[in-house]
Amino acid sequence: MNELVRLSKRMSELGLSSRREADEWIAKGWVKVDGKVVSELGSKVLPSQKITIEKQASAEQSRKATILINKPVGYVSGQAEDGYQPAVVLIKPENRWEEDKSPMKFHRDQLKSLVPAGRLDIDSVGLLVLTQDGRVAKKLIGETTEIEKEYLVRVRYTKPGKLPDADLQRLNHGLMMDGKKLLPAKVTWQNDDQLRFILKEGRKRQIRRMCDMVGLKVTGLKRVRIGNVRLGNLPEGQWRYLRDDEQF
Known part of the structure; x- marks a missing residue:
C-alpha cells in the first residue's frame, strides 16, 4: 500500500473515471490530491491519498451517453466489416423507443466516441450496450468483471x-x-x-x-x-438511454 501508482490508474481503480478521462481532467486542472490541484500528466500518488474531482468533471461525465440497443441479425457490434454495417447506424431519432423514459435529448455529439461495451455476434440478437462513459466500458469488459x-x-x-x-x-x-x-x-x-x-x-x-x-x-x-439491466420489451432495431436509476 506504500507503492506510488500513476494518478490516472488510481482514478480508474477507484471508479472515478477511465484512464483517458483522468488524463484529460488532470491536464485541465480538474483533479485534486489531498486538496491540491495536480495538473501534470504522469503524476504518481500513494493509494492512501485522497483524490477528488471538480464539478466540471462530474458535469462532463453526466452528459456522456450510454445507449441500449436491441441488435438485429446482420449488424456487427463494432467497426463495419465485410460489408456489414455497425449497430451504431441504428441510433437515430426515428429508431428511439417511444417508451424510453429518459429525459436525455438526442444530439449527434452522442455518437462521438460511442463504443460497444462487449460484443454480440453478427448472427445474434438482443441487448448491446454502446457507451461514451469509460467507467461503464471498464465495468462490462474489464479483465476483472464479475457482471453476469x-x-x-x-x-x-x-x-x-x-x-x-x-x-x-x-x-x-x-x-x-x-x-x-x-x-x-x-x-x-x-x-x-x-x-x-x-x-x-x-x-x-x-x-x-x-x-x-x-x-x-x-x-x-x-x-x-x-448485470441488472434487462432487454425487456425494447423492440428489435430500436434503442433507449440507460436510465439514471439503472446500474449494471
Whole structure:
C-alpha cells in the first residue's frame, strides 16, 4: 500500500473515471490530491491519498451517453466489416423507443466516441450496450468483471436421442477453450429446444463453440440481460438511454 501508482490508474481503480478521462481532467486542472490541484500528466500518488474531482468533471461525465440497443441479425457490434454495417447506424431519432423514459435529448455529439461495451455476434440478437462513459466500458469488459450476461439459446441436438445430463453438466463447468478452462456457467433447459446461459465471461463466439463441443447446433441466440439491466420489451432495431436509476 506504500507503492506510488500513476494518478490516472488510481482514478480508474477507484471508479472515478477511465484512464483517458483522468488524463484529460488532470491536464485541465480538474483533479485534486489531498486538496491540491495536480495538473501534470504522469503524476504518481500513494493509494492512501485522497483524490477528488471538480464539478466540471462530474458535469462532463453526466452528459456522456450510454445507449441500449436491441441488435438485429446482420449488424456487427463494432467497426463495419465485410460489408456489414455497425449497430451504431441504428441510433437515430426515428429508431428511439417511444417508451424510453429518459429525459436525455438526442444530439449527434452522442455518437462521438460511442463504443460497444462487449460484443454480440453478427448472427445474434438482443441487448448491446454502446457507451461514451469509460467507467461503464471498464465495468462490462474489464479483465476483472464479475457482471453476469444472460442469453436464451435455441439449439438442435445433432446426435441420436437427447443431450445426456453429463454433457449439460459439462456446459455448466468443465469445458476448455483455446487451451484455457472456462469459468463456471449456469446452463439450464427452458423447454425442449431452448437453453438459458448465464456467463461471466465473453470469449469470441463462446456459446456457439460450447454447444458445438457437446453436439448441439445453435439456431438462435438472444442476449436478454447484462448485470441488472434487462432487454425487456425494447423492440428489435430500436434503442433507449440507460436510465439514471439503472446500474449494471
